[in-house]
Amino acid sequence: MSYDLVFRNARIVDGTGSPWYRGDxxxxxxxxxxxxxxxxxxxxxxxxxxxxxxxxxxxxHTHSDFTLPANRDAHSKVRQGVTLEIVGNCGTSAAPRYGEAARSVDDWFEGRGLGEEVDSTQWESMTGYLDYLDGDGLSLNAGSLVGHGNVRAAVIGYDDRAPTDDELDEMCSLVAEAMEDGAVGLSTGLFYPPGSYADTDEVIALAETAAEHGGFYATHMRSESDELIESVEETIEVGRQADIPVQISHHKAIGPDNWGKVRATLRRMELVRETEGIDVQCDQYPYVASSTSLGALLPNWAHDGGDDALLDRLRDEQARASIREELKTDRNSSWDGVLVTAVQNPELKAYEGQTIAEIAAADDGTREPADILLDIVLEDENRTMHVNFGMDEDDVRTVMRHDLTMVGSDGSSLCQHGPLGEGVPHPRNYGTFPRVLGHYVREEGVLSLERAIHKMTGMPAARLGLDDRGVLKADAKADITVFDPEIVEQTGDFLDPAHYPAGIDHVLVNGEFVVEDGDHTGARPGEVLGT
Structure with a gap:
């Protein structure tokens, strides 16, 4: 018998968690x-x-909804060995793109200089977006969740209020439409406006709709700090009432006062699985720092009405004073843990790669750190990204070891050139999977190689209901990653992250090399789930 390709004398780790063996x-x-x-x-x-x-x-768990249309070669992901990514997390997706949600989607591309390259007016529905992704090809496979934030913005806008019965019905219809169009589930970002304005009953109603179409529920919970335990309980309640599989996104505990709480939350997840049959799992990125918009540090009420209303409040002396005081009170880590990573206003570029504390020191104390942060949000029109060092290494290891945890980058498909190569992004965009394999498997022994690979392959495939990906077996899709376990590693860091990893030799997507001998081939054999 002849084959297109044979890898010989390999150390086979098949994705099931079983011991490796030699073979072809x-x-x-x-x-x-x-x-x-x-x-x-x-x-x-x-x-x-x-x-x-x-x-x-x-x-x-990724946010490549907006970068894949501009970076179809998915450089920073395929060079890590990633062959499938799920976008649409944390309540934000590129579709549906109706009403106020359309403005948010379009503003993202325009604000990052990608408006000419990506014509987001080409889609409105999830079908339209997935077809747009599929149209010019991708170097990896992709699927999407439907974002609760999009659905809420499309129907209610960015107002802090509950939906009417008719509005909730309309939101459920949008979720149903997206699921029928090929979405794999529903995501919420209950930490971020407008998702933060929703009560639990609203989320349950939308999750029930996703469940009816075979989806799962992924959530960036309301709190990953002081109210972490309460937020996990809310998440479990959604799973219980909606009868839907639950995915807790990037599970962690932020702030020294909350370190150690993950032991309780993980045990709680175990108990509800054992006693109630609630299918709850989580994912994690292997770092002690998170990343999101700088404006996310401001209180939720400041965002009521959207970005225009937020910027007006920052210009108003009395409203700004209230925001400042609440911001200072709610800080869960020090100002030297807030690293500015990407700005859109050219006049603020000097701040990239500096912490708020460093900027304040260079200011000779003329502005308080809180005022510096608010000035940046205002002058950059709430488009600034930051990294926040607020987690504990022991917690990271505890979550990583747990049987309910899989690996997810919480990053985007970036590249080293063009608009998507600007700024100082979180290194997870370039190094999540090699960091697990190099640092936590080879160097620290936190996981065995087989368990780590299972958390990256067979486990997420099972969550997605895919029986032809995630495991090396006959007749499965030939999505394959070949790496040297002795040298695989993340090569970038928080101040200089945009480096492709070492040790990823070959990556096949649907049987075709997209990385060969460490170099991107330019091939785009990826498939879009749901199309």
């Missing part, structure tokens, strides 16, 4: 043809001399 992997017509002792010959043969062959990594 054969690929034909975009699928895995054989695994183990392959007797036939391949048109192309590669002797790997003991390098690891694993299923392609599945990034269950």
């Amino acid at each position: 992997v054969a690929v034909t017509d975009g699928r895995i043809a054989a695994v183990g002792d392959v007797a036939g010959e391949g048109d192309t043969e590669r002797s790997l001399d003991g390098s690891v062959v694993a299923p392609g990594f599945i990034d269950i």
Whole structure:
């Protein structure tokens, strides 16, 4: 028998969590043809001399909705070994794009200099967006959740109020439409406006709709700090009432007063699985720092009405004073833990790569740190991104070891050039998976190689209901990552993150090389789930 490609003498880690073994992997017509002792010959043969062959990594939690249309080669992801990413997390997706949600989507592309490259007016529905992604090809596979924030903005806008019965029905209809169009589930960002304005009953109603269409519920909870435990309880209640699988996004505890709480939340997740049959799991990125918009640090009420209303409040002396005092009171970590990573206003570029504390020191004390932060949000029209060092390394390891945790970057497909190469992004965009394999597996022994690969492949595939990805087996899609376990590592850091990792030798998507001998081939064989 002949094959298109055979990897020989590989260290096979099949994605199930089973021990590795030596063998061969054969690929034909975009699928895995054989695994183990392959007797036939391949048109192309590669002797790997003991390098690891694993299923392609599945990034269950990403924000590439807006970057993939401008970076279809998905450089920073495929070079990590990622062959499938799920976008639309934290309540924000590129579709549906109706009403006020359309303005937010369009403003994102325009604000980052991508308006000419990406014509977001080409889609409104989830079908339109997925077709747009599929139209010019992708170097990896992609699927999308439907964002609660989009649905709420489309119907209610950015007002801090409950929906009427008719509005809630309309929101449920939008979720149903998106699910029928191919979305894999519903996401919420209950920490961010407008999602933060929703009560639990609203979320349950929308989650019930997603459940009716076979989806799961992923959430950036209301709090990952002082009210972490209460937020986990709310998340479990959504799963209980809506009868839907639950995914707690980037599980962590922010702020020294909250370190250690993850032991209680993880145990709570175990208990409701054991006693009530509620399917709750979580994902995690392997860092002690988070990343989001700088404006997210401001109190929720300041965002009522959207960005224009927020900026008006920052210009109003009395409103600004109230925001300042609440911001100072709610700080969960010091100002030297708030790193400005990306601004859009050219006059603020000097702040990139500096903490608020460093900017204040250079200001010779003329402005308080809180005022510096508010000035940046105002002058950058709430488009600034930041990294916040607020987590504990022991918590990171505790969550990582847990059987309910899978790996998710919470990052985007970026590249080293053009608008998507600007700023100082969180290194998770370039190094999440190699960091787990290099630092936490090889150097620290937090996980075995087999468990780590399972958390990146078979486990997220099961969450997505995919039986032909995430595991090396005959007739599965040939999404494959080949890496050297002795040298694989993240090469960037928080101040200089935009470096592709070391040790990722080959990446196949649907049987075609997208990374070969460490270089991107330019191929775009990716498939879009739901199309």
